[in-house]
Amino acid sequence: MYPPAFEYWSPKSLDEALSKLQELGHDGRVLAGGQSLIPMMKLRLAAPANLVDINNLTDLAYVRADNGHLAIGALARHADVVDNDHVKTISPTMASAAPWVADPLVRNRGTVAGSIAHCDPEGDWNSVMLAVGASVVATSTSGQRVIPIGDFVVDFFTNSLAEGEMVTEIQIPRPTGSAGGAYLKLERKIGDYATAAVATFLDLATDGTVSNAGIALTAVASKNLKVTEAEQMLIGQTPSPELFAEAAAVAAAACDPESDVRGPAEYKRAVINAYTKRGLAKALAQAQGGAS
Amino acid sequence: MKVTVTINGTAQSADIESRKLLVDFIRTELGMTGTHIGCDTTSCGACTVLLDGTPIKSCTMFAVSADGHEVQTVEGLKNGELHPLQVSFKENHGLQCGFCTPGMMLVGKALLEKNTSPTDDEVRWAISGNLCRCTGYTNIVKSIQAAGAAIEGN
Ligand SMILES: Cc1cc2nc3c(=O)[nH]c(=O)nc-3n(C[C@H](O)[C@H](O)[C@H](O)COP(=O)(O)OP(=O)(O)OC[C@H]3O[C@@H](n4cnc5c(N)ncnc54)[C@H](O)[C@@H]3O)c2cc1C
Ligand code: FES
Numbered sequence: 440m441y442p443p444a445f446e447y448w449s450p451k452s453l454d455e456a457l458s459k460l461q462e463l464g465h466d467g468r469v470l471a472g473g474q475s476l477i478p479m480m481k482l483r484l485a486a487p488a489n490l491v492d493i494n495n496l497t498d499l500a501y502v503r504a505d506n507g508h509l510a511i512g513a514l515a516r517h518a519d520v521v522d523n524d525h526v527k528t529i530s531p532t533m534a535s536a537a538p539w540v541a542d543p544l545v546r547n548r549g550t551v552a553g554s555i556a557h558c559d560p561e562g563d564w565n566s567v568m569l570a571v572g573a574s575v576v577a578t579s580t581s582g583q584r585v586i587p588i589g590d591f592v593v594d595f596f597t598n599s600l601a602e603g604e605m606v607t608e609i610q611i612p613r614p615t616g617s618a619g620g621a622y623l624k625l626e627r628k629i630g631d632y633a634t635a636a637v638a639t640f641l642d643l644a645t646d647g648t649v650s651n652a653g654i655a656l657t658a659v660a661s662k663n664l665k666v667t668e669a670e671q672m673l674i675g676q677t678p679s680p681e682l683f684a685e686a687a688a689v690a691a692a693a694c695d696p697e698s699d700v701r702g703p704a705e706y707k708r709a710v711i712n713a714y715t716k717r718g719l720a721k722a723l724a725q726a727q728g729g730a731s
Numbered sequence: 732m733k734v735t736v737t738i739n740g741t742a743q744s745a746d747i748e749s750r751k752l753l754v755d756f757i758r759t760e761l762g763m764t765g766t767h768i769g770c771d772t773t774s775c776g777a778c779t780v781l782l783d784g785t786p787i788k789s790c791t792m793f794a795v796s797a798d799g800h801e802v803q804t805v806e807g808l809k810n811g812e813l814h815p816l817q818v819s820f821k822e823n824h825g826l827q828c829g830f831c832t833p834g835m836m837l838v839g840k841a842l843l844e845k846n847t848s849p850t851d852d853e854v855r856w857a858i859s860g861n862l863c864r865c866t867g868y869t870n871i872v873k874s875i876q877a878a879g880a881a882i883e884g885n
């Protein structure tokens with residue numbers, strides 16, 4: 440299959456890339472790992488006039504522990520965050536999800552930032568980012584802005600980037616207390632998108648109560664769904680199986696799955712309920728220093 | 732656009748359309764047909780090549796993006812004599828039709844470079860992006876492990 444023709448640009452520096460994106464405006468599109476964009480172009484679901492290939496911007500291929508947060512550069516591949524010490528230390532939710540995104544070959548090429556920018560409701564990373572309260576750094580020739588992930592993910596394949604902007608970094612805040620997290624994904628086989636998946640995150644205060652909580656769902660709504668109501672039920676409380684069951688019921692009620700080849704809607708809703716409970720229990724065990 | 736890609740150690744230059752996929756560049760432009768096209772939808776791994784040593788799906792990368800990089804295909808395995816992976820796939824019945832084999836061997840190569848004695852699970856995890864529709868995975872796993880043992884023995 441041949442993708443439609445396009446004009447190809449391969450800037451050697453970020454400044455050059457940003458100038459090109461600025462000049463092209465609506466007609467320019469970033470090519471990162473290409474693991475979503477190229478298949479879409481082959482199927483004629485996308486036909487960008489210009490591709491700005493960012494694969495030469497190797498300065499952006501980092502996974503770093505900065506002061507307040509974990510920083511993932513735009514060119515960090517999925518494989519770079521699998522079994523990564525910074526990721527494991529700062530974001531257990533992200534560490535838990537990393538091996539389950541796509542397959543090893545796709546992970547070697549696809550980027551975390553590209554996946555976040557793509558806003559596929561079946562994609563895994565945006566649920567993780569919503570649960571942990573990540574931010575997206577958007578850069579253009581006129582400067583930088585830091586967008587909370589909730590404002591970045593607008594809808595089905597739609598982010599809030601302006602023309603000429605690209606994602607340069609993802610920032611995941613360091614937990615303040617003792618934290619745990621999990622990403623539970625039901626998939627039919629390796630390399631498949633989620634039938635349903637749940638990202639959970641718990642940060643505990645010294646008295647053992649929940650100081651911060653995150654719950655977000657994959658593949659059960661038109662975008663990755665942060666279940667704020669369920670999160671709020673946990674904050675300030677002493678964690679317990681009963682409390683987790685109540686939060687899970689809220690998550691299951693909040694989602695809006697569709698019946699498809701991966702299963703009927705009611706089944707997916709039941710999976711969300713069970714995985715939310717299980718994910719919170721795992722997050723708690725980890726935060727309390729037990730097994731992850 | 733004019734590109735130069737080092738394929739199996741030899742610099743290859745060509746003037747190509749930007750939309751040409753790396754796998755088509757290798758197969759039709761260079762006439763090296765060891766790299767297969769199975770699904771053409773990023774699902775099967777038959778088109779696996781090593782890009783700067785890392786396995787990727789060449790049906791999902793533009794050839795222009797490989798400009799200045801090193802690509803290894805299955806043809807690059809044999810160096811005078813058969814590579815230990817080629818020997819072990821032959822000896823352990825690691826293939827039937829051979830369609831998935833180039834991808835399996837290249838993923839195996841990348842794995843063995845990090846670890847010459849991988850466990851069953853480690854091999855299965857490494858090849859989980861590559862589909863085989865006939866051999867069954869048991870002999871493929873065995874072949875990759877046997878090649879590791881042979882490399883270690885040398
Ligand atoms: C077989 C297969 C299985 C997969 N399974 C999963 C899975 O289980 N879970 C999952 O989450 N994903 C899965 N994916 C998708 C994969 O994770 C992609 O890598 C990811 O969605 C896109 O990242 P990319 O770097 O490849 O981006 P590209 O394909 O290059 O780009 C995707 C989109 O994002 C835009 N973009 C990319 N980078 C930037 C940037 N820095 N700034 C602004 N815009 C940008 C592009 O313009 C494009 O619109 C799968 C893909 C395949 C082929
Ligand atoms: S042909 Fe490339 S993955 Fe199947």
Ligand code: FES
Binds near residue numbers: 830832863864
């Ligand atoms: S040997 Fe036939 S597909 Fe693997």
